[in-house]
Amino acid sequence: MSGSDSDDYLVEEPVLADDDPMRAYLPASFGKKTKEANVAKQIDQSKRQVENPVAPKKPDPASDSDSDDDDSDDDSDDEEKFPVSHELVLKTHDRAVTSVSLDPAGSRLISGSLDCTIKLHDFASMTPTTLGAFKSVDPWETKKSATSSESHPIQHAEFSRLTGSVFLCITAHPQAKIMSRDGDILTEFVKGDMYLRDMNNTKGHIGEITTGTWHPTDQNVCVTAGSDSTLRIWDINNKRSQKEVVVFKSKALGCAGRSRMTAVAWGAPASGGNPVLVGAALDGTLVMYSGNGPFHRPSAEIRDAHRPDTRTGGIDISSDGRMVVTRGGDGLIKLWDTRKFKEPLVTVEHPSTSDRFCMTNIKYSPSSTSIITGSASGHLHILNPGNLRPELVTPITPGVPLIVVDWHPKLNQIITGSANAETHVLYNPTMSHRGAVEAMSRAPKKRYIDDNPALTMDQTFGLSSDSIITPGSGMFGTNKRSGVTASGKSRDPRRPQVQTITPFMRSQPDEKHISDNIPLSRMLHEDPREALLRYAEIAKKNPKFTGAWTSTQPVTQYAELSDEEDEGPDKKKARR
The missing domain is CATH 2.130.10.10 (YVTN repeat-like/Quinoprotein amine dehydrogenase)
Incomplete structure (x- = not known):
């Protein structure tokens, strides 16, 4: 094969007869094809075919002498x-x-x-x-x-x-x-x-x-x-x-x-x-x-x-x-x-x-x-x-x-x-x-x-409901009526369907994001008794709510009772 620009290259094409029906399926050119409407033909197809139109004659005495034309x-x-x-x-x-x-x-x-x-x-x-x-x-x-x-x-x-x-x-x-x-x-x-x-x-x-x-x-x-x-x-x-x-x-x-x-x-x-x-x-x-x-x-x-x-x-x-x-x-x-x-x-x-x-x-x-x-x-x-x-x-x-x-x-x-x-x-x-x-x-x-929704199993999207499994979808809580949202309001058919956003779908953060941005989030996994005992020594050395009694009542005094004494007031003897 020569490298000159003047050389001709022969491209083999399928040989079909002019009346072969396969020609309708073969491309005639490259690029996107635009299908233009034949307006005259389409309107002519919608013309009413009335075999015997009934057009009543106008009552005119002179009409008897007129011709059929x-x-x-x-x-x-x-x-x-x-x-x-x-x-x-x-x-x-x-x-x-x-x-x-x-x-x-x-x-x-x-x-x-x-x-x-x-x-x-x-x-x-x-x-x-x-x-x-x-x-x-x-x-x-x-x-x-x-x-x-x-x-x-x-x-x-x-x-x-x-x-x-x-x-x-x-x-x-x-x-x-x-x-x-x-x-x-x-x-x-x-x-x-x-x-x-x-x-x-x-x-x-x-x-x-x-x-x-x-x-x-x-x-x-x-x-x-x-x-x-x-x-x-x-x-x-x-x-x-x-x-x-x-x-x-x-x-x-x-x-x-x-x-x-x-x-x-x-x-x-x-x-x-x-x-x-x-x-x-x-x-x-x-x-x-x-x-x-x-x-x-x-x-x-x-x-x-x-x-x-x-x-x-x-x-x-x-x-x-x-x-x-x-x-x-x-x-x-x-x-x-x-x-x-x-x-x-x-x-x-x-x-x-x-x-x-x-x-x-x-x-x-x-x-x-x-x-x-x-x-x-x-x-x-x-x-x-x-x-x-x-x-x-x-x-x-x-x-x-x-x-x-x-x-x-x-x-x-x-x-x-x-x-x-x-x-x-x-x-x-x-x-x-x-x-x-x-x-x-x-x-x-x-x-x-x-x-044609009559030929599909899913009336909304035109796809078989068995072929696609949507994560998080269930039997309940979805409204299958066409043109109506889950809240009961009518959906505008000219507007594309917007996915319903629930509070759980807005964000799915990890544990680090929760611990850094949500206050007291670490307490979700702690024992409350251990969390309180952690502040026992601090409360004893520096009492926050009972600090006014540190100088007047430094030692807590309790009443001392022996085992022989009754813990409560004298009870009346029950009558026999």
Whole structure:
């Protein structure tokens, strides 16, 4: 081999055909490879495949003369007006999803279910391969014991409207909870005295709470509706008693003046004005109160607004505070005007699912230009707010009831919850912002088998508990619940787990360190009698406490007694 620089060296390479599948496993270059996301392909994969979209025709007499092509163009135009072209599916629950809510910023999503848990989702940490919840919370887990497993289905969960730092959690129980955005319980409202007849004197609900909502402008005030025929307004800083109590007195026969409150809505005009509080009762009555009070008497009341003994699960108020839409258990959707709160403006038929799911809702779009709701057939209905006619009907979970819907104003995305435990996030790449669009635009994360806790023995670290033995660990004193520390506080999943430091783990000094730094530490291994006798000669020569008697009483004098004398006073002879 020559030493000149001009010599060429021949490097043998494996000879593979161009179509050989082994080429996919051979490196093409040195150094770290960066995997960039194919955003267009990933978003295209999330496009909804609807074989037969249902887009109802607009009632126009001249439409009979139009061609079929014109009708199809109108249908496609209707689909492009709404963010329903793509979807992101979250399968995190075990039973029907009964509540969905997004915080005002649109970064965090919570969903409640009949499986008694609340799932927390964070769009900032989602990728196309890691779609799921980062935390699961049972609001009643702290009250579980070895003898009782108290858990209740989630009726409603809603983020606060202004900041989103907390959310209202309502279960099938008389006590509602205020929880932080990380799932920690901050406030648990008090339960009322069930033996009191007058509901004005009880400090809380005495029956199951059905739903609730937040004040439109005050972030510290919320309202809950209960089966005890009351609406109770709470200040989240005072959990011992409600701020106001609104007692609904039913006039229906056979109900003794009480009726279950099934729905409530609290809205205010966006331009400013008095808020409006609207509630629905099981006897079919619709009541409206002024949002600022007093709440002794409703400002308007409509008897038989819906058929009695049917659950009116959905109520919403338009952004201008003038229109109210209700969805009753009688299979009707009605539109009301708050200025003439007597008769419905529009009434349309819509199959109800309140016999199985009483929390079925109906919502206005952020600008109140549309109304959205689900159906028993699993379709999403987008209605015209003026005549309640469907502008677009698209299947979400065909054959499975669609229970709850929500439309976020900043993200421009629609969130739905179905009876098959699926949460769908509908969006349009050109119309929607952040949220699901960002999640589908990230590079897929490489999945490992340890990422799935169901396939590992240790649910915390993803390692087999038999393969690693931790010194000092035992069966007792450790809390195996994920997301909860040994003290019972919730562990932030975004922060790495910090090892618990006990007093014995802070320092383990040797004997020299103890003897040099801890006073009287040598006395631990000494005999106390020998330690005292060591100071006997010193105490005799230089008495410290009896030095005042050295000159006056140098010699200790004791009484001398003979053996014949009694040591004590004369004892009286015992009587015989």
